[in-house]
């Protein structure tokens with residue numbers, strides 16, 4: 217077993233940290249304005265291209281950076297340190313778009329890889345949250361196309377997206393569609409405010425008799441859940457990586473503060489109750505970082521799809537819960553100053569909360585793990601790759 221970073225991984229980590237520093241300069245601007253102005257987006261777009269960290273999950277032959285899952289996790293860990301969800305300005309097309317036909321790739325994926333278009337994934341509905349089978353959005357065949365009707369909630373980046381990847385049913389079969397947001401019948405009906413500050417919005421969409429051509433269908437009829445599940449597996453590993461980075465930043469800030477803040481005549485870092493919180497944070501971070509790296513590496517080795525689904529749930533559940541605990545302790549170490557919005561730790565405290573909810577709640581991650589154990593036994597999820605189970 218060799219855990220040493222390769223030269224390439226080290227260079228990548230440095231490059232991602234360098235990009236994160238450029239973006240970090242705009243955190244307060246994002247917090248104050250609930251987003252960034254177009255000029256700042258344009259400046260950051262150029263910085264992302266200069267750092268060659270756009271579309272890191274897409275193959276080089278299509279114009280992406282072609283990074284492995286482990287390499288992506290290393291990048292996401294650095295970007296996860298950003299507040300305002302500014303990691304999301306570094307565009308990473310949804311991996312479901314790998315199912316594009318050559319002509320769809322030319323119209324949707326390749327422009328997105330270049331940073332000229334943007335997708336958003338629209339799965340959740342008012343009655344279909346944890347249970348996507350309760351889906352009510354329908355695409356009814358009509359001549360040589362489809363007519364789409366329904367509503368989607370919580371569509372992250374929906375305000376900036378040129379097109380949506382919409383999960384709907386065709387004669388009852390879950391199927392994904394590429395839906396341009398400027399088509400007649402597509403409208404944003406509400407843009408709710410959330411606990412966190414997020415560089416983009418999460419609007420609600422309504423589709424009323426939206427006419428879609430046959431080639432708007434992404435993948436086959438009935439393939440919708442498979443495409444979305446593959447997206448979840450990759451995203452859950454990336455959430456785990458980002459939350460590790462976020463917890464590390466909060467802990468570094470809290471440790472610096474503990475060393476400089478004096479109360480009762482001494483730096484508060486001299487008090488063992490403060491040291492205990494810092495120690496627990498370190499445990500939460502290093503255990504989850506090791507887990508994320510290992511599972512990302514396993515994914516690159518072509519691990520069994522079902523086992524990986526459960527293992528990605530382990531990573532997302534463990535890392536997001538641990539980061540929630542760590543950032544809570546960091547706020548505590550800062551005291552009142554940890555509750556002020558100009559403190560990155562306060563922003564991370566609000567922003568990490570959703571990581572226990574989206575892409576499947578913590579309860580749903582537990583159900584995925586439990587389901588794997590019941591159906592296929594505990595050996596697969598417990599096994600270390602290459603070892604006997």
Ligand SMILES: Cc1cc2nc3c(=O)[nH]c(=O)nc-3n(C[C@H](O)[C@H](O)[C@H](O)COP(=O)(O)OP(=O)(O)OC[C@H]3O[C@@H](n4cnc5c(N)ncnc54)[C@H](O)[C@@H]3O)c2cc1C
Pocket residue numbers: 336337338339340344345346347369370371372373410418570573574575576577578579580583
């Ligand atoms: C900020 C934000 C951004 C989002 N972005 C997107 C997006 O881009 N695209 C998208 O499609 N969706 C998005 N979502 C939706 C998100 O994935 C859902 O909120 C999530 O899956 C939970 O669904 P729900 O909110 O309907 O909760 P519900 O499913 O109603 O769950 C409510 C509670 O019941 C629990 N629960 C449900 N079923 C069970 C069970 N069987 N056993 C035990 N407990 C259970 C849940 O864990 C939860 O605690 C986003 C959500 C948020 C908050």
